[in-house]
Amino acid sequence: MSTGRPARRRIYHIEDLTKTYGTGPAAVHALRGVNLDVDEGEMFVLLGPSGSGKSTFLNILGGLDRATSGHAHFFDTNLTDLDDDGLTEYRRESVGFVFQFYNLIASLTAHENVSLITQISKDPMDPAEALAMVGLKERIKHFPSQLSGGEQQRVAIARAIAKRPRVMFCDEPTGALDSETGVRVLDALDRINREIGTTVFIITHNAVVAEMADDVVLFGDGRIVGRRSNATRKPPLELRW
Numbered sequence: 450m451s452t453g454r455p456a457r458r459r460i461y462h463i464e465d466l467t468k469t470y471g472t473g474p475a476a477v478h479a480l481r482g483v484n485l486d487v488d489e490g491e492m493f494v495l496l497g498p499s500g501s502g503k504s505t506f507l508n509i510l511g512g513l514d515r516a517t518s519g520h521a522h523f524f525d526t527n528l529t530d531l532d533d534d535g536l537t538e539y540r541r542e543s544v545g546f547v548f549q550f551y552n553l554i555a556s557l558t559a560h561e562n563v564s565l566i567t568q569i570s571k572d573p574m575d576p577a578e579a580l581a582m583v584g585l586k587e588r589i590k591h592f593p594s595q596l597s598g599g600e601q602q603r604v605a606i607a608r609a610i611a612k613r614p615r616v617m618f619c620d621e622p623t624g625a626l627d628s629e630t631g632v633r634v635l636d637a638l639d640r641i642n643r644e645i646g647t648t649v650f651i652i653t654h655n656a657v658v659a660e661m662a663d664d665v666v667l668f669g670d671g672r673i674v675g676r677r678s679n680a681t682r683k684p685p686l687e688l689r690w
């Protein structure tokens with residue numbers, strides 16, 4: 450059945466992915482066999498209780514951690530086959546990360562924080578263009594201490610997007626923000642997804658955020674226990690919590 454969406458390439462094909470931390474009686478089964486297909490350009494939201502495996506899953510997809518078994522294909526590349534150098538190259542060229550805490554360098558301006566990444570990227574955006582995309586055109590000369598939490602998070606998003614990654618992984622990007630500020634951060638992610646087609650994954654504890662997604666995945670005890678597609682995406686600026 451047609452979904453009405455244009456045909457897209459598959460960016461991730463995940464098969465029976467498991468992750469166990471530790472061994473013997475102390476072993477923690479963080480992922481117990483996850484299967485998922487993701488099309489390029491999708492906006493994905495991952496929900497689930499604390500400890501259900503969301504961050505572990507994203508860290509493996511982002512090349513920050515390794516699976517215990519199973520496969521994670523990124524287009525034709527099996528991430529689970531890559532050595533450390535291969536994973537580093539994958540992260541550097543294809544992946545942007547946004548975390549709950551912004552990790553900006555306090556002594557550098559917004560523009561300089563973004564430039565640090567563009568200087569080592571193959572085909573970067575102009576840092577000012579990346580900052581304009583997240584609504585910070587007028588703030589490029591400000592230092593982190595002169596910016597609100599939401600603005601600092603948007604600098605972190607500009608830094609992640611400036612190297613034109615194929616995919617963005619965002620782990621609790623609004624976790625430290627109030628609702629009004631949080632929706633502006635989500636709006637920046639929505640804009641990047643729509644305007645340059647970056648595939649975006651957002652982990653959140655906030656079920657309201659799911660309304661802005663194409664697809665919503667629910668984790669429970671190391672497995673995907675639910676998945677749904679939204680017929681329409683709610684604009685982030687209309688979300689309230």
Ligand SMILES: Nc1ncnc2c1ncn2[C@@H]1O[C@H](COP(=O)(O)OP(=O)(O)OP(=O)(O)O)[C@@H](O)[C@H]1O
Binds near residue numbers: 477503
């Ligand atoms: N480095 C690690 N060593 C040992 N156990 C770990 C490690 N990282 C995660 N775990 C465990 O794996 C399980 C899944 O953790 P994970 O962080 O993926 O869950 P989560 O759904 O992202 O939780 P939260 O919403 O609280 O961030 C938990 O039981 C956690 O304690």
